[in-house]
Amino acid sequence: MKKLINRPEDLVEESLAGLALAQPDLLRVVAPGVVVRIDAPRRGKVGLVSGGGSGHEPLHAGFVGPGMLDAACPGAVFTSPVPDQILAATRAVDGGAGVLHIVKNYTGDVMNFEMAAELAAADGIEVRAVTVADDVAVQDSLYTAGRRGVGGTLLVEKIAGAAAEAGADLAEVERLARRVCDGARSMGVALSGCTVPAVGRPTFELADDEMEIGIGIHGEPGRARVPLAPAAEVVRQLAEPILADLPFRAGDGVLAFVNGMGGTPLIELHVVFGALHRLLAGRGITVERSLVGPYVTSLEMAGCSITLLRLDDELRRLWDAPVRTAALRWGR
Amino acid sequence: MTETPAGAVFGAAPTVGVPELADWLRRFAALVAAAKDELTALDAAIGDADHGVNLDRGLQAVVARLPELGAPGATPASLLKGVALTLISTVGGASGPLYGTFFLRLAGSLGDAPAVGPGELAAGLRAGLDGMAERGRTQLDDKTMVDALAPAIAALAAGLPAAWDEVLARSVAAGAAGRDRVTPLVARKGRASYLGERSAGHQDPGATSAVLLLEALRDALAPAGAPG
Numbered sequence A: 001m002k003k004l005i006n007r008p009e010d011l012v013e014e015s016l017a018g019l020a021l022a023q024p025d026l027l028r029v030v031a032p033g034v035v036v037r038i039d040a041p042r043r044g045k046v047g048l049v050s051g052g053g054s055g056h057e058p059l060h061a062g063f064v065g066p067g068m069l070d071a072a073c074p075g076a077v078f079t080s081p082v083p084d085q086i087l088a089a090t091r092a093v094d095g096g097a098g099v100l101h102i103v104k105n106y107t108g109d110v111m112n113f114e115m116a117a118e119l120a121a122a123d124g125i126e127v128r129a130v131t132v133a134d135d136v137a138v139q140d141s142l143y144t145a146g147r148r149g150v151g152g153t154l155l156v157e158k159i160a161g162a163a164a165e166a167g168a169d170l171a172e173v174e175r176l177a178r179r180v181c182d183g184a185r186s187m188g189v190a191l192s193g194c195t196v197p198a199v200g201r202p203t204f205e206l207a208d209d210e211m212e213i214g215i216g217i218h219g220e221p222g223r224a225r226v227p228l229a230p231a232a233e234v235v236r237q238l239a240e241p242i243l244a245d246l247p248f249r250a251g252d253g254v255l256a257f258v259n260g261m262g263g264t265p266l267i268e269l270h271v272v273f274g275a276l277h278r279l280l281a282g283r284g285i286t287v288e289r290s291l292v293g294p295y296v297t298s299l300e301m302a303g304c305s306i307t308l309l310r311l312d313d314e315l316r317r318l319w320d321a322p323v324r325t326a327a328l329r330w331g332r
Numbered sequence B: 001m002t003e004t005p006a007g008a009v010f011g012a013a014p015t016v017g018v019p020e021l022a023d024w025l026r027r028f029a030a031l032v033a034a035a036k037d038e039l040t041a042l043d044a045a046i047g048d049a050d051h052g053v054n055l056d057r058g059l060q061a062v063v064a065r066l067p068e069l070g071a072p073g074a075t076p077a078s079l080l081k082g083v084a085l086t087l088i089s090t091v092g093g094a095s096g097p098l099y100g101t102f103f104l105r106l107a108g109s110l111g112d113a114p115a116v117g118p119g120e121l122a123a124g125l126r127a128g129l130d131g132m133a134e135r136g137r138t139q140l141d142d143k144t145m146v147d148a149l150a151p152a153i154a155a156l157a158a159g160l161p162a163a164w165d166e167v168l169a170r171s172v173a174a175g176a177a178g179r180d181r182v183t184p185l186v187a188r189k190g191r192a193s194y195l196g197e198r199s200a201g202h203q204d205p206g207a208t209s210a211v212l213l214l215e216a217l218r219d220a221l222a223p224a225g226a227p228g
C-alpha cells in the first residue's frame, strides 16, 4: 500500500481538518465526522444533511456550502456514519424549518440514518429522508436491499440544495429530491480495485485485459468481469442499461454526468463523455447540461460511472442556480 | 475469568449476572480481534472489506468501558444497554445498528434483576434477535447474521432444562450449521446482495461473527473446567 497518510485510523479526521483549513469561509468541523456549513444554522431554512462512508471525496463534505449541503457526516472509509454523528449534524443545521436527510441506499447508511432520525424526532426536530438508489447494475426487488445510491446522489444534493437555498419548505425540498431520484440512473465500471487503508490490500485485482462492470463505489466487485474494451464500447455497455431502465426516449433532454472513480484522469473521462454524447445524439436525446470529473469516487479506483438525469424546466433551473462549495461552484 | 460462576456445579445452570455478561463481551471481543482479518477477508469477497475492522473497533470500545459499565450497582440490563449504545456509536456500517439493537432489546427484556436464569437469558436473546431482524427487515435465508443466530437461539430455548454446558454447545453447533447452510445461497440483504448470483458459495461475514458471539457465550457460561 502506497498512500499519503500518517496512520490509517487518523485518515478521516486529518483529511477533514485539512479540508476545513482549506475552506475556512465555507465550513467547519464541529465534532469528529461532522462537517457543517460555516453559517449554520440558518433561521427558517430547511437543513440538508448527507453522509456515508469516507473514500468518495469530494462527496459529501466537498459539497457543503451555499446552494448545496448544510452538513456532511463522513464515516470511516466505506463505512456508514454512526447515529451520534448524524444526530449532531442534524441539530447543528436545524433552523426551525426541518431537516432533510439524503441517504444513499446501503443497509448500513439506511439503518444509521433511521436511528438518528428517531433520536432527532425525540428532540422535536422534523426530519424527512430521501433514499438515493440510482444504480441500474443492481436488480431491484422487494426482497433484497435494493439498488445502491451512486452518482445520482450529487444531483440530488445540488438540486435539493438549490431549492432549500431559495427558501422552499421541507415538503417541497423533499419533493424535488424525490424527483431527481426518480429521474436519475447510473452505472459504473472499474479498471482497477482500490485499497482501503485499514486493510492494506486491494479489494479486488483485475488483469490488464479485464474490467469489472456494474461496480458500486465501495471497491466491491461488480456484476461481471469482462474483457477490457475501447472507450466507445465501454460507454455503450454502461449507457444501454441506463437508457433502457428509465427508459430515456428520443426527444428527452438530459443532464449527462461522467464521473471519475478516483484513478482515471480527465483526459480519459472526456473521451468517455464524447462517446456518450455521440451515443445519445444517435438516439435523439439532447445533452442539455453536463458534468465531467471525479466527484463520487472510490478512493484511487480507476474507472468511471455514467449518470443520466431527465431534465425539465424546474430541474434545469435548480441545477443552474448558484452553488459555492469546495468541489462545485458556479453562478453568483 | 478467575472466579467460579455461582451454581457452577458440573452441568448445572448458573445464574447469569454482571460478571458473566462482562466476561461474554470480553471473550467476544477477543475472538473478533483474533478473527479480524478473516472476517474482513470474507467481507472483501462479497462486501466492502470492513466487517472485521468495524466490529473490532466497536468491541475494543466496549472492552474499554466494561469496568465502568460493570461497576457496583450495575445490573445485567444496564450493562448490556451500555454495550449496545457503545456499539451503535462506534461500529457504523450495517453491523453497528444490528448488533446494537440486539443488545438493546436483550437488555430491555431483562428488567432490573441483579441476575437471571438460563430461561430468561434465552428469552432475552430471542427478543434481541427479533429486534435485529426488525431493524434489518431481515428474513431467514437472506444470508446474514440472523441465519446463524436464529437456529442457535432456538436450540438454546429448546435444549433447556438439559445440562447447561450441553445446551450451550448445541447452540454453538446450530449457529455454525446455520452459517454454513446459507453459504451456497444468493444473498438478499446487505452489500453482498449487489453481487447477485456471484454471492453464492461465499460464507457470510456477519454469520461468521455471530458464531463467535455464540462461542463467547458458551465459554463465558460453561461451568468451570470447560475450555477457555
Ligand SMILES: Nc1ncnc2c1ncn2[C@@H]1O[C@H](COP(=O)(O)OP(=O)(O)OP(=O)(O)O)[C@@H](O)[C@H]1O
Residues within 6 Å of the ligand: A053, A078, A079, A080, A106, A107, A108, A109, B043, B047, B048, B050, B051, B052, B054, B055, B092, B093, B094, B095, B096, B098, B132, B133, B135, B136, B137, B138, B143, B144, B145, B146, B189, B190, B191, B204, B205, B206, B207
Ligand atoms: N438487513 C440485514 N439484516 C441482518 N444482517 C445484515 C443485513 N445487512 C447486512 N447484514 C449483515 O451485516 C454483515 C456486514 O456487516 P458490515 O459491518 O460489513 O456492514 P456493511 O454492510 O459493510 O456496512 P456499510 O455498508 O455501512 O459499510 C453481513 O455479512 C450480514 O451478515
Ligand SMILES: [Mg+2]
Residues within 6 Å of the ligand: B043, B047, B048, B049, B050, B051, B093, B191
Ligand atoms: Mg462490510
